[in-house]
Amino acid sequence: MNWTANDMDTYLQQREYIDTLIVPLLKVETKPENMKSSSSSSEFLMHLTTFIETQFKGRMMLMPPFAYTQSMDLTEMAATLSQDLSVASFKYVFFLTTDSKWTSIEMDGEVIWLPSIPLESMDPQLRKSIIEDQLRQVLPRFTEKWSEQ
Amino acid sequence: MSKKVSRRQFMSYTLMGVGGFMASGMLMPMVRFAIDPVLQTKDEGDFIHTQHKVDELSETPIRIDFTIKDRKDAWYKSDVSNxxxxxxxxxxxxxxxPVCKHLGCTVNWGGDEKHPDQFFCPCHAGRYMKNGDNVKGTPPLGPLDEFDVKVEDGFLYLGKTKPNTLV
Known part of the structure; x- marks a missing residue:
């Protein structure tokens, strides 16, 4: 499900089925020399999360991305975010990011870090297969959590 | 043999001709409006060319990706992959x-090891038979939708989805 009014209606009716929250964490760099790589990785992250959403529409809710700039305090952001997301009462919360800093931060939920792949120069066919490969990489993380119970 | 056309006759012919022309000019659009549904050309639905030859298909379902170019959503134009x-x-x-009838996940053929000859939805373990019929006792409430199919020059064309006709 996407964070749209229509999908939200479905979610509110089917809460027992849609139990997983996907939260993209997006680093926005403002130094001119880093802007290109920052935009590239945000493109990658958004493509990937959108693809995951279409594959698991009926079980996952995709949140709008949480964006932050390079000097923001992530530990504080993590604490506030964990606290606020716990109100939403999703059984499973996954944070997807291309920023490796998150791997060392304590969060309520699973942090999935992925190295960014520059998709911009690829033709659509290749881009699709790369994104599919990436999903295959993260899929075990999801199924592992789902089967825990 | 020459038959004189009198002034009166000439006038009445001319008036009839002009009047008839004007009347038809008014009536034609009305008639067109009235029978419009008949004149409407049947929209064949936009069939999308896929790169796949029909000869290469088998009894086992394979995944075919295709792209709908320039789909217009209001003023927003985009390529939609399907x-x-x-x-x-x-x-x-x-x-x-491949859209699950439960909550819209994407189903896979043989995605479940225990049921290799069924479609499987990874979200809530919904299953469908090969013809798209939902397996009773799993979450989906209806069969998978079907695409309109057309074969031209040996290539496969896919159209719009319609409710399953095989079940």
Whole structure:
């Protein structure tokens, strides 16, 4: 499900089925020399999360991305975010990011870090297969959590 | 033999001609409006060319990706990539939509090891038979949708989805 009014209606009716929250964490760099790589990785992250959403529409809710700039305090952001997301009462919360800093931060939920792949120069066919490969990489993380119970 | 046309006759012919012309000018659009549904050309639905040859298809469903170019959503134009599960049943080609009828996840053929000859939805373990019929006792409430299929020059064309006609 996407964070749209229509999908939200479905979610509110089917809460027992849609139990997983996907939260993209997006680093926005403002130094001119880093802007290109920052935009590239945000493109990658958004493509990937959108693809995951279409594959698991009926079980996952995709949140709008949480964006932050390079000097923001992530530990504080993590604490506030964990606290606020716990109100939403999703059984499973996954944070997807291309920023490796998150791997060392304590969060309520699973942090999935992925190295960014520059998709911009690829033709659509290749881009699709790369994104599919990436999903295959993260899929075990999801199924592992789902089967825990 | 020459038959004189009198002034009166000439006038009445001319008036009839002009009047008739004007009347038809008014009536024609009205008639057109009235019978418009008949004149409407049947929209064949936009069939999308896929790169797949029909000869290469088999009884086992394979995934075929295709792209709808320039789909217009209000003023927003985009390429939409779409997927179908396609297989042959005798000589007829069958294309099923991968969208689960439960909550819209994407189903896979043989995604569940215990049921290799069924479609499987990874979200809530919904299952469908090969013809798209939902397995009773799993979450989906209806069969998978079907694509309109057309074969031209040996290539497969996919159209719009329609409710399953095989079940």
């Amino acid at each position: 997927t179908a599960w396609v297989y042959k049943n005798g000589d007829t080609v069958i294309a099923l939509s």
